[in-house]
Amino acid sequence: MSDGPLAVIGVGSVGSMALWQASKLGVPAVGFEAVSPAHPRSAVGGDTRLFRMTFRGEHNLYPVLQLAERLWQGLEEESGQEILTRCGGLSIGEVDGPYIPALLDSIKRTGAPHEILDRAEMASRYPQHHLSPGECGILDTRAGVLRTDRAVLSAVDLARQNGAEVVKDARVREVRELSDGVRVSTDDGSWTFDRVIVASGSGSGALLPAYLQRQVHRKRIFLTWFAARHPEQFVPEAFPIFIRITRDRSLYGAPTIDGSTVKATLDGRGTTVADGDTIARELTPAEVAESLDTVREFFPGLIPEIVRSDAYPDLCTSDSTGLLGPVAGSERI
Template structure:
């Protein structure tokens, strides 16, 4: 054996799995096709939203709780500021499906939150142009994550704990044998007891056919705008936000660079819906329709932003058929563990997912209640 464990892909989840595995004392090797936090991966785009008030399955809440603690541990271990507290706003129609769904999940989880009326919202956060029937859920524990810094910190911490990192080493194949898993890159090969596949949009190349059939690589578009008064949109004054009104959906983050505000379309039309078969050839330029769509919404929602896109980019991520991750062994006898398919919403919980993957791959105890993310839910059809 070359090592006990290999982690393939050192992006959002793989970097955290490598860090967590290195803390457990096992021998671990990380494979990265380019370099950690490279600009073409799903890590790209500087920031991601962290929220405790989460729309969807209550089953995610223990992972979010664990993730928040682990972000703090990564900061303490590396001396890096990764999660900047800002609070978070979810804005929608009073008694609408969006707000009611958030309330239902928050109450089921016991997540701290406060409902803000339109009047309270307008007074506290005048940056938002509100409709008469708007209200918001305020999440006091939300914030903004620095993606590049997080991944780099996790990889550096893992190396300090003894992990080996192989950069510019794209994996061509993984093959299970009676004794382990053979990982091949070009004319080189290594053998490990177990392997974690965490290569995001590139994971399909290493998956069995029945999982390829229920996954797609999608293109995620991010856009930034300049504020007329940057102080209004600073992390101290402008919480991370998501907003839904009719068919318009937008999310974003404050001006962490002191200049530009992230405001991106979130929805099946453009934000997360465009399939990209080849993650190496994701179209980075926005189409005219995409530019018009996001500019129209930003002009409507934020009169304090200059309605011209000053920066835009696009990144690949792997989406599953049911939009829940693939987290677990390929099957009960496999030595290959999946940590992929996070469907455009994995980074906030990256430390938690990395913790689960590393602990389970090394035979350690972790949290329960994870049947909804197990790969075997997509049995061979």
């Protein structure tokens, strides 16, 4: 006998949204969460994430981003919460370097709204950034900063209002397809559902079939925050989200949300780890040194001392493309 039509394993950045959308369709769903939604040691941690309509690469993400934009707006309208703050987004790099031309090629294909700002225009409009000769900025006018905790908790709250259930402190150990459903097993028992969505972040690897386990790996992602000399210069109204890739340095970040500190974090420095539950939270001396050097060069308005840092687990694919769809040979998982 089935315990319900749908289970969602993991109620984080993906699972919370799946639960909310299923509940809007009238599907009675149960979410299983190893700790609690938006707990501070999940991949959701770190206060904010960047939302952009511009990107580099061959994959055509623009229709997905357009849909996501509408869905964020819908979540805000239904919850009454501000989740996506539209502050714009800057991409900064060398005019003839590897980043900016690739970004402009993608923008040309998609037609995403944007502005090209030379070094002088950047100095006039966004003096927080120190650009070197030969660098420029691309402004994504529809970009913004997402409040991660608020997003997850709002989606979960709406799902519950629509009849969904969330089981907390329930680490799923096995997902096994049977002839008449899918068995979900935790340390406290097992349930059978018609279908299951696996969305448990760094914990998903062990729940996937072997052919997918070989294509994913856990990563430790660290974040850093710095104090602003003049915080009013870094509020969302004055300071867009940013990604900067130039020479051998790269940094991304977001405006202040606490009125004091600014997230500015080295890009692409995630390291593979064996266990997402035991990652090192403290930064290494090398990570600290590179962070300070980069902030010192890029941001004269930030005090080059890390006032807050942390590290979070996430699950990545071997080709950096998201996994979405049924597992091979299954119509239920």
